[in-house]
Amino acid sequence: MTTARRATRYLRVGLLLLTGLAAGQARPEEPAAQADSAVTRGAQLFREGLRADRSPVEAQRGNGVAVQGQEAACIQCHRASGMGGAEGSTAVPPIVGSILFAPGRPVQPRQPRVFSHLTRQAPAAQIRPAYSLETLLRALNRGIGPTGQSMDALMPRYQLTEAEVRDLAAYTTTLRIGEAPGHDGRTLHLATIETADNTPAVRQAATDLLVQCMAERSPPAQDSPHAPPAWTLHRWQLGADPARWPTELEALQRQQPVFALVSGITGPTGRGAWQAIQQHCERDALPCVLPNTASVDDSQPSVWSFHFSRGVSLDAATMAEVLVEHAPPGGWRQIHLVVEPRHEGAAIGARRLVERLGTRPVVRRPEWWVHAPDAPDTAAWLSGLGKHDALALWLPGMALSAWTTRHEPPPGAPRVLASGELIDLDAGAVAPSWRAAVQLTWPYAPIERHLPRVAQNVGQWLQSHQRALASDPALIRLQGHTYSACEVTANALRRMGARVSRAYLAELLEGAEEAATATAYPRFTLGPGRRHGSQGTWLMRFTDPRHARLQPEGDWFVPE
Template identity: 50%
Template sequence: MRRRVLPVLPALLALLAMPALAAPAPEAAALGEQLYREGRRADGAPLQALREHGLTVSGRDAACIQCHRASGMGGAEGSSRVPPIVGARLDAPGQAGPGTRARVAPGLQRQPPGGEQRPAYDREHLARALTAGIDAGGRAMDALMPRYRLDAAEVAALDAYLHTLTVGAAPGFDGRVLHLATIVGADTAPEVQEAGAGVLAACLAERSPRAGAEAEAGTGAPPWVLHRWTLGADPARWSAELQALQQAQPVLALISGLTGPDGRGAWQPVQQHCEHEGLPCLLPQGPSIDDRQPLRWTLAFNRGVSLEASGLAQALGEPDEDGRAPPRRLHQIVQSRDEASRLGAARLAERLAAAGAPVHVEPPIDLDTPGLGAAAAMAALRTATPDEAWVLWLDGAALARLAALDAPAPQARVVLSGERLAGRFEAVPPAWRANVRLTWLWDRPGRTRARLALNAGRWLLSHERAPAADPALLQIQAHAYSACELAASALRRMGREVGRAHFMERIEEAEEAATATALPRFTLGTNRREASSMLWRLRFEPGRDEPVPDGEPLSPP
């Protein structure tokens, strides 16, 4: 079957010889970025292109970023390799990327792909590739490559933008060593720091390439070093502290991270810093990922209390497991001094409003109000009616303080945040258990410890680090180990073509088998920024210490 060559090509090639048509570089690069990332032309009209069999694609579906990625370093679509198109690579003859040499049976010779044999691209070659699907060596390109309808100024704009994409020079890479960082809080307990930052540092040091002939020759992945950044007790100052730390020692990425005494403290100022600075922030351990903000540079195990809020908004709009109609009023009890507690309550109210749920959300009751919080909350719980729902965003200590006063009314519908309880189910008093439900973001209770001990325990024991007896500490150990394996794999595959966007793209290619987490499944993909979006609802059964699933898991948006 003959490939269709767009009729604009001869005229376009002639126009490209006229330098007067080239837009000034800044304006051209801005238009090129718009075409590349959004598939949108200067007048706002969608970019048009033809695929095989005459299929037309347009707009975002035709945008270069869909296959060549934000970094311009490409990757793969199915079994087809998508080549890099950053300016420096286009300006040089084709070459094999690191790790792309396939094994060949004895006696056979591998024929390199056309992209590895081509000469360098000039503007005319680029125009021909974009509009007719012919590469710089005169060969037909893969059918995956669209044939675009572009004028000369647009080709020049794309060319200008591709030359703004660079790899090999990025913050945190000095040409010899690649610098990474992890975060701990000044108030984080020493045993928690050791479980998280200590495990991470030992694992990354072990996985780092060794300085040697490859590093000296500028081939292979560079060695890396991990810095421990300690943030003060006041989250309001973290933005300035992070700026100062980054200025003193630039890093490519933040790996893992713990704040607060138990490692589950505030995180939103760090998340905001990462997104604002374009700094990859990989698998922090905290529960308060704010999904109201775009997540481009933050990759989380899950969204924590934001995911719980989404699941609760979905569940509260339906009859419950006992067949009772959805509640007409929602009460929430929070700890205002706790970031995750505040975020969960705010997110649930927003989700219910966005869904148009016919439930009136009362102002939250603050357990941190001096003298009145716990007493007011228990007085209301004692008189709760069947048409009300209560969601308690409380940690184990706060729940114990409330439970010491009394128990809710027998008909009360009470939901506890399993994420705030951090798996400490013993904090739920027996007198509460009949009418309490919990949200849960991890593997089924009873299986989580076995999963972590199996997947991370072997590495811990082989490095003279006993798996922690405390389930919360064991999860921190295992998740630090997982963050190490994920980061090390991506860094090695990235090689010396260092870039922050390129690093995130290699992270997205991670496989579930490479992780040792409390999640039942670890799934990533293009632009996916949470490894799991699954949520269980749990209930207590008589005679059992741990709750059991109450129905099938939810996967809320």
């Protein structure tokens, strides 16, 4: 077989492997309801601002601003959970049926102290009488609450019929608060993931830390139905084979339903495969909070899954940006990918790079070549690469070290990019002969900047709990990120209190990023609809004469 035919076979088989290993499942549709049911019509009004005939509702806010359709939908302010929140300085009350059609009740039993000459007035939503269909119709159409007071100017004034208000009310009664899988009334059951091939050091740095942190943050067990439930964290251990995880996860969920997954470690480094777990979370509407993984596919649904960053998908976006912005005159001739197809993260990253470059405007379409790391003709095609060619290395640490040790860099000086996520930012994984040529994608601050900060922030907690700070940089990051996952989850759960709802927790997580105090990322921000905390990256290059130290080449940036 000729080199060209063999490479073509690698391309065809390689892309099939990438698709098979890395592709996720779309979020399944909700159980079908009859198209003319009141709940379905109410859901359409609530979520999309559409009437039964799919025409947009029209409304006018109290300040005179006209809105319609999606902009006028209840979900815009009251959120998918129906629990509201805040729009600037304006509190948005919950409209879940069990709350809406019951008298208002102060959320906090303890009143804050006020100056002696002032009187504190509780929010109207906490002291109002229960809504009826009649008062709800008046509130929606005229902006007048059940006690006769005018509603806030942000509240739209609609022109809904009585039938439409009944439909909307029917839908709000399906939004459950206080009832959820994993909640038995007094205890909120949570779980974290570990796998059979985790090393003891990784489990100590992550799971052992998380168990102690969550137990410490949990509220005490109480009998009152209005008291927040105590938390119990279960250690779910999966096998070493990701292909078996869906079955294992279903069995664990049947044995003990849980409300959410917190953090998690897979593989020997703790940052291995995760797609089967994310698919389980998305399918079962199970919040999955900040796992320690680089195996993130940003093309797949992530409604219930929160990640520290886009992982290898961010590496792919970075490489695509570099290859577009720094293409040689006339464009790239060939782009070669060396991929470990049995590694989920490598397969995802390589596939996302191909997909991203396929949608970007380029001078000409390059020839794509995908190679396995052990391909026998590697030396032959490597030697033919020049300045109009690019090479992207999607290899985990030991594989990258072995490959760059076994092969010499091409004399023609092609552009060489490697995934920093896959080697866990271990500069030693690049053989010395390649260090002058390679650029590494790098989502964290340079190690001399982020490591002392992470060590200090998580080290204070570790020291106060008689736990040791790890000596290995990767394990220190694992400690910091696991501790941050604990604090973010605890922050959101505390604010949720007794109003237990998975959708509500997801919304509270969007505003809990300030608790992620020990991550290695220079910027970490969540928000409505945002599921990846850090969006940016650096390109790093070995800069000192001995090529032993990595330094940023340019500024931190957010690729498209």
